[in-house]
Every structure is written in C-alpha cells, then in structure tokens.
Amino acid sequence: MSVPLRTPSTPALAVWTDFGGVLTQPVDVTFAEFSARYGVPLHALKEAMRLVGEAHGTDSMGVIDIPLLDEDAWSKELEEELERTFGLVCDLSDFGDRWFAGRPGNRAWAAHLASFRERGAFVGLLSNLPPSWERHRALLADDSHFDDVVCSHRVGARKPEPEIFRLAARRAGVEPRACVLVDDMDKNIAGARAAGWQAVHFRDADQAAFEVGRLLDLALQPAVRALSA
Structure with a gap:
C-alpha cells in the first residue's frame, strides 16, 4: 500500500x-542465533543455501525473493542439501517464523x-x-x-x-x-x-x-x- x-x-x-x-x-547476527538455536552449523546452512540457489540459477535468497519456490519447497530443498552434502538431518520447516523469532x-x-x-x-x-x-x-x-x-x-x-x-x-x-x-x-x-x-x-x-x-x-x-x- x-x-x-x-x-x-x-x-x-x-x-x-x-x-x-x-x-x-545485522543479518550475520541473525544467522548466528538461528544456527545456535536450531543446531544447524552456520557454514553448512550458508553453503546449503548457496547450493540451492545455484541449482535454480540464482544466489542464496533469489530462490524465494521473487519467488522461484515457495518457502516450504525451499526449506525442503535446504534439508535435502544439508543431508546430501553434510550428512546432517535437520528440520527447517516454518523457516521464516524461526528466522524472525525474537529478532528485534x-x-x-x-x-x-x-x-x-x-x-x-x-x-x-x-x-x-x-x-x-x-x-x-x-x-x-x-x-x-x-x-x-x-x-x-x-x-x-x-x-x-x-x-x-x-x-x-x-x-x-x-x-x-x-x-x-x-x-x-x-x-x-x-x-x-x-x-x-x-x-x-x-x-x-x-x-x-x-x-x-x-x-x-x-x-x-x-x-x-x-x-x-
């Protein structure tokens, strides 16, 4: 509006x-808090985001900024990438709610x-x-x-x-x-x-x-x- x-x-x-x-x-502060709160290593999360973005011909957040994928599909691809690349089993559902939780x-x-x-x-x-x-x-x-x-x-x-x-x-x-x-x-x-x-x-x-x-x-x-x- x-x-x-x-x-x-x-x-x-x-x-x-x-x-x-x-x-x-700052975004880096939110990344660090998210990583610590949900037990996803920071380097792995950032790399998974980069790889998912690359697979769709864009950068880490370009996938959902336009969007090419909705949030649920994107977070599912992140989970799959984390398991495939790092052997990590993570639950990244409700990503946005978690990302903004307590964010001032x-x-x-x-x-x-x-x-x-x-x-x-x-x-x-x-x-x-x-x-x-x-x-x-x-x-x-x-x-x-x-x-x-x-x-x-x-x-x-x-x-x-x-x-x-x-x-x-x-x-x-x-x-x-x-x-x-x-x-x-x-x-x-x-x-x-x-x-x-x-x-x-x-x-x-x-x-x-x-x-x-x-x-x-x-x-x-x-x-x-x-x-x-």
Whole structure:
C-alpha cells in the first residue's frame, strides 16, 4: 500500500531503506542465533543455501525473493542439501517464523526515517523479501512508516537488478540521482550506484543518519535559496 506524500511538490530526495539488516539487527547476527538455536552449523546452512540457489540459477535468497519456490519447497530443498552434502538431518520447516523469532527491530533507524519525512523527504522501503515473510516485516515496520513499499516478490525484480531501481525512482516521482539507497550489502550499494542513485552503506543507525542527513541538506539547498530570494 502506498501512503500519500506529505507535500504536494516533488520531494528533494527519496530515501529508500532496506529491511533485513537495516530495520532489523545485522543479518550475520541473525544467522548466528538461528544456527545456535536450531543446531544447524552456520557454514553448512550458508553453503546449503548457496547450493540451492545455484541449482535454480540464482544466489542464496533469489530462490524465494521473487519467488522461484515457495518457502516450504525451499526449506525442503535446504534439508535435502544439508543431508546430501553434510550428512546432517535437520528440520527447517516454518523457516521464516524461526528466522524472525525474537529478532528485534532497529528503533533508532526507524526514528531517523521519521525525521527525514518530517523534513520533507520521501521515505520508502526497498527490500528483497519473500511473500511469506511480509507478515514479519509488518510487525517491525508497517506501511504507515513509509511513503511507498517496493518488495521483490511484489514487483518481480530484486536488488541489485537495475529494474527494481528504475521502478522505485518512478514510484517516488524523482530522477534516479534524487534517490538514495540505505543498505547493508555491498552488491546492493553497487547496483544502486550503477543505476544512477546515491547510496549509503549502513553500518549503524547514527552513521547512516549522518550521511543521509548531509545528502538531504544538499538536496534542500535550492528550495531554501528560493524561499530566501
């Protein structure tokens, strides 16, 4: 669902934030907790995910981000790969529920996003997200926090593919150069920049907010000068 912009004019800057690893705790932390909680060695889990993705001509999460498989079929293939490659018998049913169990939201970053909106920026969510994980996303950051939400499974494209950046810029109503992606993954940052966007590599909420704040200051300067002329 798209939420109307707060101002009738074209925004000076469209800030598109990632979800996993940005509005949640770091993905590596979640991997480690998942591995420890369910007794699946971390290296084996990551390799099984890579191999299943490779078998379908994509990367680890590409299988379910679009999706090529639903979550149940994907988790079953992971179980089979873990047994075939590592001799591990694992139960990975209800993967999404387990993945998000106890996973905290990044309230500090959510507060920064709200402040950008208050200053007149467009703020959107741009996420590679399987359809069955939408309900978990909504618990941490529902649509009311954003001017628009673009999820891979809804649009049939995913980061770092250029089409998802073209689509997001159109939905924000701005040129690519007026968009900034905040993301924790190098390949997505590179994809955004290749699409003509600006990008901020997320490491923590305050660091990212400082960098986005500077970009917003620059974007707003022409409007400030016009008002004072």
